[in-house]
Amino acid sequence: MIDKHLLKLRARDDISADEEAAIRSALGETIMLPADHTFISPGTLLEHSTLVLDGIVCRYKDLSNGQRQITELHVAGDFADLHSFTLQYLDHSVMTLTPCRIVRMPHKALTAITEQYPHLTRVYWFSTNLDAAIHREWELSLGRRSAIQRIAHLFCEMQLRLSIVGLASERHFDLPVTQAVLAECLGLTPVHVNRVLKELRETGLLEFRSGRVTILDLRALRNMADFDPTYLYLERKRPR
Amino acid sequence: MIDKHLLKLRARDDISADEEAAIRSALGETIMLPADHTFISPGTLLEHSTLVLDGIVCRYKDLSNGQRQITELHVAGDFADLHSFTLQYLDHSVMTLTPCRIVRMPHKALTAITEQYPHLTRVYWFSTNLDAAIHREWELSLGRRSAIQRIAHLFCEMQLRLSIVGLASERHFDLPVTQAVLAECLGLTPVHVNRVLKELRETGLLEFRSGRVTILDLRALRNMADFDPTYLYLERKRPR
DNA sequence: CGTCGGTTTGACTGCGTTCAACTTAGGTGG
DNA sequence: CCACCTAAGTTGAACGCAGTCAAACCGACG
Numbered sequence: 021m022i023d024k025h026l027l028k029l030r031a032r033d034d035i036s037a038d039e040e041a042a043i044r045s046a047l048g049e050t051i052m053l054p055a056d057h058t059f060i061s062p063g064t065l066l067e068h069s070t071l072v073l074d075g076i077v078c079r080y081k082d083l084s085n086g087q088r089q090i091t092e093l094h095v096a097g098d099f100a101d102l103h104s105f106t107l108q109y110l111d112h113s114v115m116t117l118t119p120c121r122i123v124r125m126p127h128k129a130l131t132a133i134t135e136q137y138p139h140l141t142r143v144y145w146f147s148t149n150l151d152a153a154i155h156r157e158w159e160l161s162l163g164r165r166s167a168i169q170r171i172a173h174l175f176c177e178m179q180l181r182l183s184i185v186g187l188a189s190e191r192h193f194d195l196p197v198t199q200a201v202l203a204e205c206l207g208l209t210p211v212h213v214n215r216v217l218k219e220l221r222e223t224g225l226l227e228f229r230s231g232r233v234t235i236l237d238l239r240a241l242r243n244m245a246d247f248d249p250t251y252l253y254l255e256r257k258r259p260r
Numbered sequence: 261m262i263d264k265h266l267l268k269l270r271a272r273d274d275i276s277a278d279e280e281a282a283i284r285s286a287l288g289e290t291i292m293l294p295a296d297h298t299f300i301s302p303g304t305l306l307e308h309s310t311l312v313l314d315g316i317v318c319r320y321k322d323l324s325n326g327q328r329q330i331t332e333l334h335v336a337g338d339f340a341d342l343h344s345f346t347l348q349y350l351d352h353s354v355m356t357l358t359p360c361r362i363v364r365m366p367h368k369a370l371t372a373i374t375e376q377y378p379h380l381t382r383v384y385w386f387s388t389n390l391d392a393a394i395h396r397e398w399e400l401s402l403g404r405r406s407a408i409q410r411i412a413h414l415f416c417e418m419q420l421r422l423s424i425v426g427l428a429s430e431r432h433f434d435l436p437v438t439q440a441v442l443a444e445c446l447g448l449t450p451v452h453v454n455r456v457l458k459e460l461r462e463t464g465l466l467e468f469r470s471g472r473v474t475i476l477d478l479r480a481l482r483n484m485a486d487f488d489p490t491y492l493y494l495e496r497k498r499p500r
Numbered sequence: 501c502g503t504c505g506g507t508t509t510g511a512c513t514g515c516g517t518t519c520a521a522c523t524t525a526g527g528t529g530g
Numbered sequence: 531c532c533a534c535c536t537a538a539g540t541t542g543a544a545c546g547c548a549g550t551c552a553a554a555c556c557g558a559c560g
Contacts, residue, residue: 062490065497081400084486089403091396103393106386111393111491134378141374145385146346148392153351155395156331160321162402163329163447167516198538207403212516214540230525230538246324250302251351257305407548438506452548454508470506470557 022047022123024097024185025071029143031184032150032253039140046129047071053120060114066104068124072096075120076197080204081112090205092154093117093178097185103148105130118196146253153251162207165246168216170206172245175226175233180249190238196231262287262363264337264425265311269383271424272390272493279380286369287311293360300354306344308364312336315360316437320444321352330445332394333357333418337425343388345370358436386493393491402447405486408456410446412485415466415473420489430478436471 022044029035035043050073053059060066070077077094079101091112094100100114105127134141157177161170178195182188199217200210208216220226225241227234235241262284269275275283290313293299300306310317317334319341331352334340340354345367374381397417401410418435422428439457440450448456460466465481467474475481 063497079396081396083400083404087404089400091399103389106382106389107393107493109497111493112396131378134381138371138374141381142346145388148385148389149343149346152343152388152392152395153347155392155399156319156321156352158399159331159395159402160323160329162399164323164327200538209517210539211518211541214538215516218540253347253351257349440506449549450507451509451550455548458508 021050021073022071024073024187025099026097027185028097029147032146032256033143035140035143039137039143042133042137042140046125046133048124048126050121050123053116053122055116055118055120058113058115060101060104060110062111062113063109065109066101066127068126069102069105069130070100070114071123071125072098072100073121073123076117076195077114077120077122078117078201078205079112079114088204089207090201091158092151093205095178095182095185096187099125099144099147102144103151105144106148117201150253153253157251158205167206167208167212168219169245170208171202171213171216171220172225172241173247174202174205175228175235176238176242176245176247176249177252179233179235179238180252180254184254191235193233194231195228195233261290261313262311264313264427265339266337267425268337269387272386272496273383275380275383279377279383282373282377282380286365286373288364288366290361290363293356293362295356295358295360298353298355300341300344300350302351302353303349305349306341306367308366309342309345309370310340310354311363311365312338312340313361313363316357316435317354317360317362318357318441318445319352319354328444329447330441331398332391333445335418335422335425336427339365339384339387342384343391345384346388357441390493393493397491398445407446407448407452408459409485410448411442411453411456411460412465412481413487414442414445415468415475416478416482416485416487416489417492419473419475419478420492420494424494431475433473434471435468435473439468 026035026040048068059070072094074096077098077100078090079092079094080088080090082088101110104110130144133144154177161173165173179188179193182193187193199213203210203213206213217228224236225244226236266275266280288308299310312334314336317340318330319332319334320328320330322328341350344350370384373384401413405413419428419433422433427433439453443450443453446453457468464476465484466476
């Protein structure tokens with residue numbers, strides 16, 4: 021059930037059997053959520069964090085004029101709001117983009133983990149820092165990359181993140197979101213996303229149709245996007 | 261010496277005398293760094309984190325074509341790279357923008373803190389999550405705000421963050437950086453930053469001259485920027 | 501007084517937006 | 531089974547914000 025979560029954690033650090041057991045016993049019941057459902061709003065006091073078992077979830081912030089910026093996408097195995105453990109309330113919303121299966125971890129259980137499992141605490145701290153690293157990379161995209169580079173980069177990121185949890189190959193993965201959602205991730209308009217997707221298709225780099233991505237030339241795509249996976253911290257510089 | 265750091269922490273949570281002592285005893289010697297000095301590069305294994313005592317520091321990421329995006333500004337009282345404790349190496353660079361006084365905290369000392377001070381551990385975890393919240397707000401700026409809103413927003417943020425550590429009033433604060441640095445924060449060109457600063461000056465909102473900011477109308481500035489300080493987590497929703 | 505980094509201004513360009521119309525795909529009910 | 535509806539995707543034309551390029555200005559400092 022939480023195998024994808026463990027795959028994600030173990031891609032970055034060792035998790036002992038004891039720690040795995042501690043994680044399992046900290047989780048509550050599994051919940052299904054419909055698509056397009058905002059389940060966390062800014063400022064609400066939170067008492068548990070949300071682990072995504074299946075589906076796509078996003079964090080987003082609104083501007084008063086109705087514009088929206090998605091700040092991160094979450095896939096199976098990710099905590100969507102582990103940071104709410106220390107923050108207590110969030111500065112952003114969290115919503116499902118597809119139907120999702122989630123499971124909750126009470127903050128009380130996380131407090132117990134911080135008191136009994138220092139290493140696992142650091143693993144989860146790491147996990148929120150990984151989210152921050154993704155935020156930084158998106159800042160770079162939003163601030164400095166062209167539209168075509170931004171789109172290419174997002175697909176590179178999702179391909180790699182999904183492959184860690186066994187949901188992507190080098191050529192294919194599902195990303196069942198609309199072009200409008202991509203636009204909200206990338207700081208673009210849906211119309212322009214559409215035009216750029218056409219360009220990517222016509223130059224033989226990538227196809228995106230009805231939520232399915234086909235990467236035609238991964239090397240060229242990464243090159244065009246200036247994709248450097250360092251920020252996903254998949255390289256272990258030394259064994260712990 | 262670390263009074264600004266304590267001011268920052270205590271603006272968000274209670275820090276006991278024991279915890280304050282633990283922080284003090286974890287710190288190494290004070291170091292002076294010149295301006296425009298990159299002291300952390302991506303991928304380098306790090307064994308201590310850097311607390312800024314004085315001056316302005318930034319995190320930045322480079323694109324292969326030489327373009328640069330600053331992802332966060334750090335002021336006195338901030339750790340510039342507390343996240344390196346769990347990440348071990350960083351995905352970005354860290355540099356001084358002014359001459360800086362810094363002090364280092366060995367990661368070994370932080371490990372000891374995580375093993376002996378669960379609450380202080382959560383405080384520092386919170387601190388890295390606050391950095392992530394700032395990243396998200398910058399994503400919103402870079403993705404959806406106009407140039408004039410972005411600039412106004414950055415000044416609103418710095419005014420509030422600096423006021424917490426006693427370095428800003430409602431009308432004045434020092435931000436001794438060039439317009440080119442602002443451009444690198446905001447995803448704009450220096451030329452356009454210059455034009456927008458002129459516009460802010462002429463509409464009587466704000467003046468920025470030789471590193472000194474004069475806010476002429478804070479309410480109007482915040483309104484124009486759509487500034488909502490929630491993301492700086494200065495509101496304590498319940499006493500701990 | 502000359503140099504250099506930083507700021508300012510002008511003219512022109514272009515990437516991405518805006519607005520609007522049309523197409524396509526999927527789902528629903530007669 | 532098909533008419534209808536709606537959300538999503540596609541395309542075209544015109545616009546505008548910010549970029550680009552280049553030159554002039556300014557102040558600090560040798």
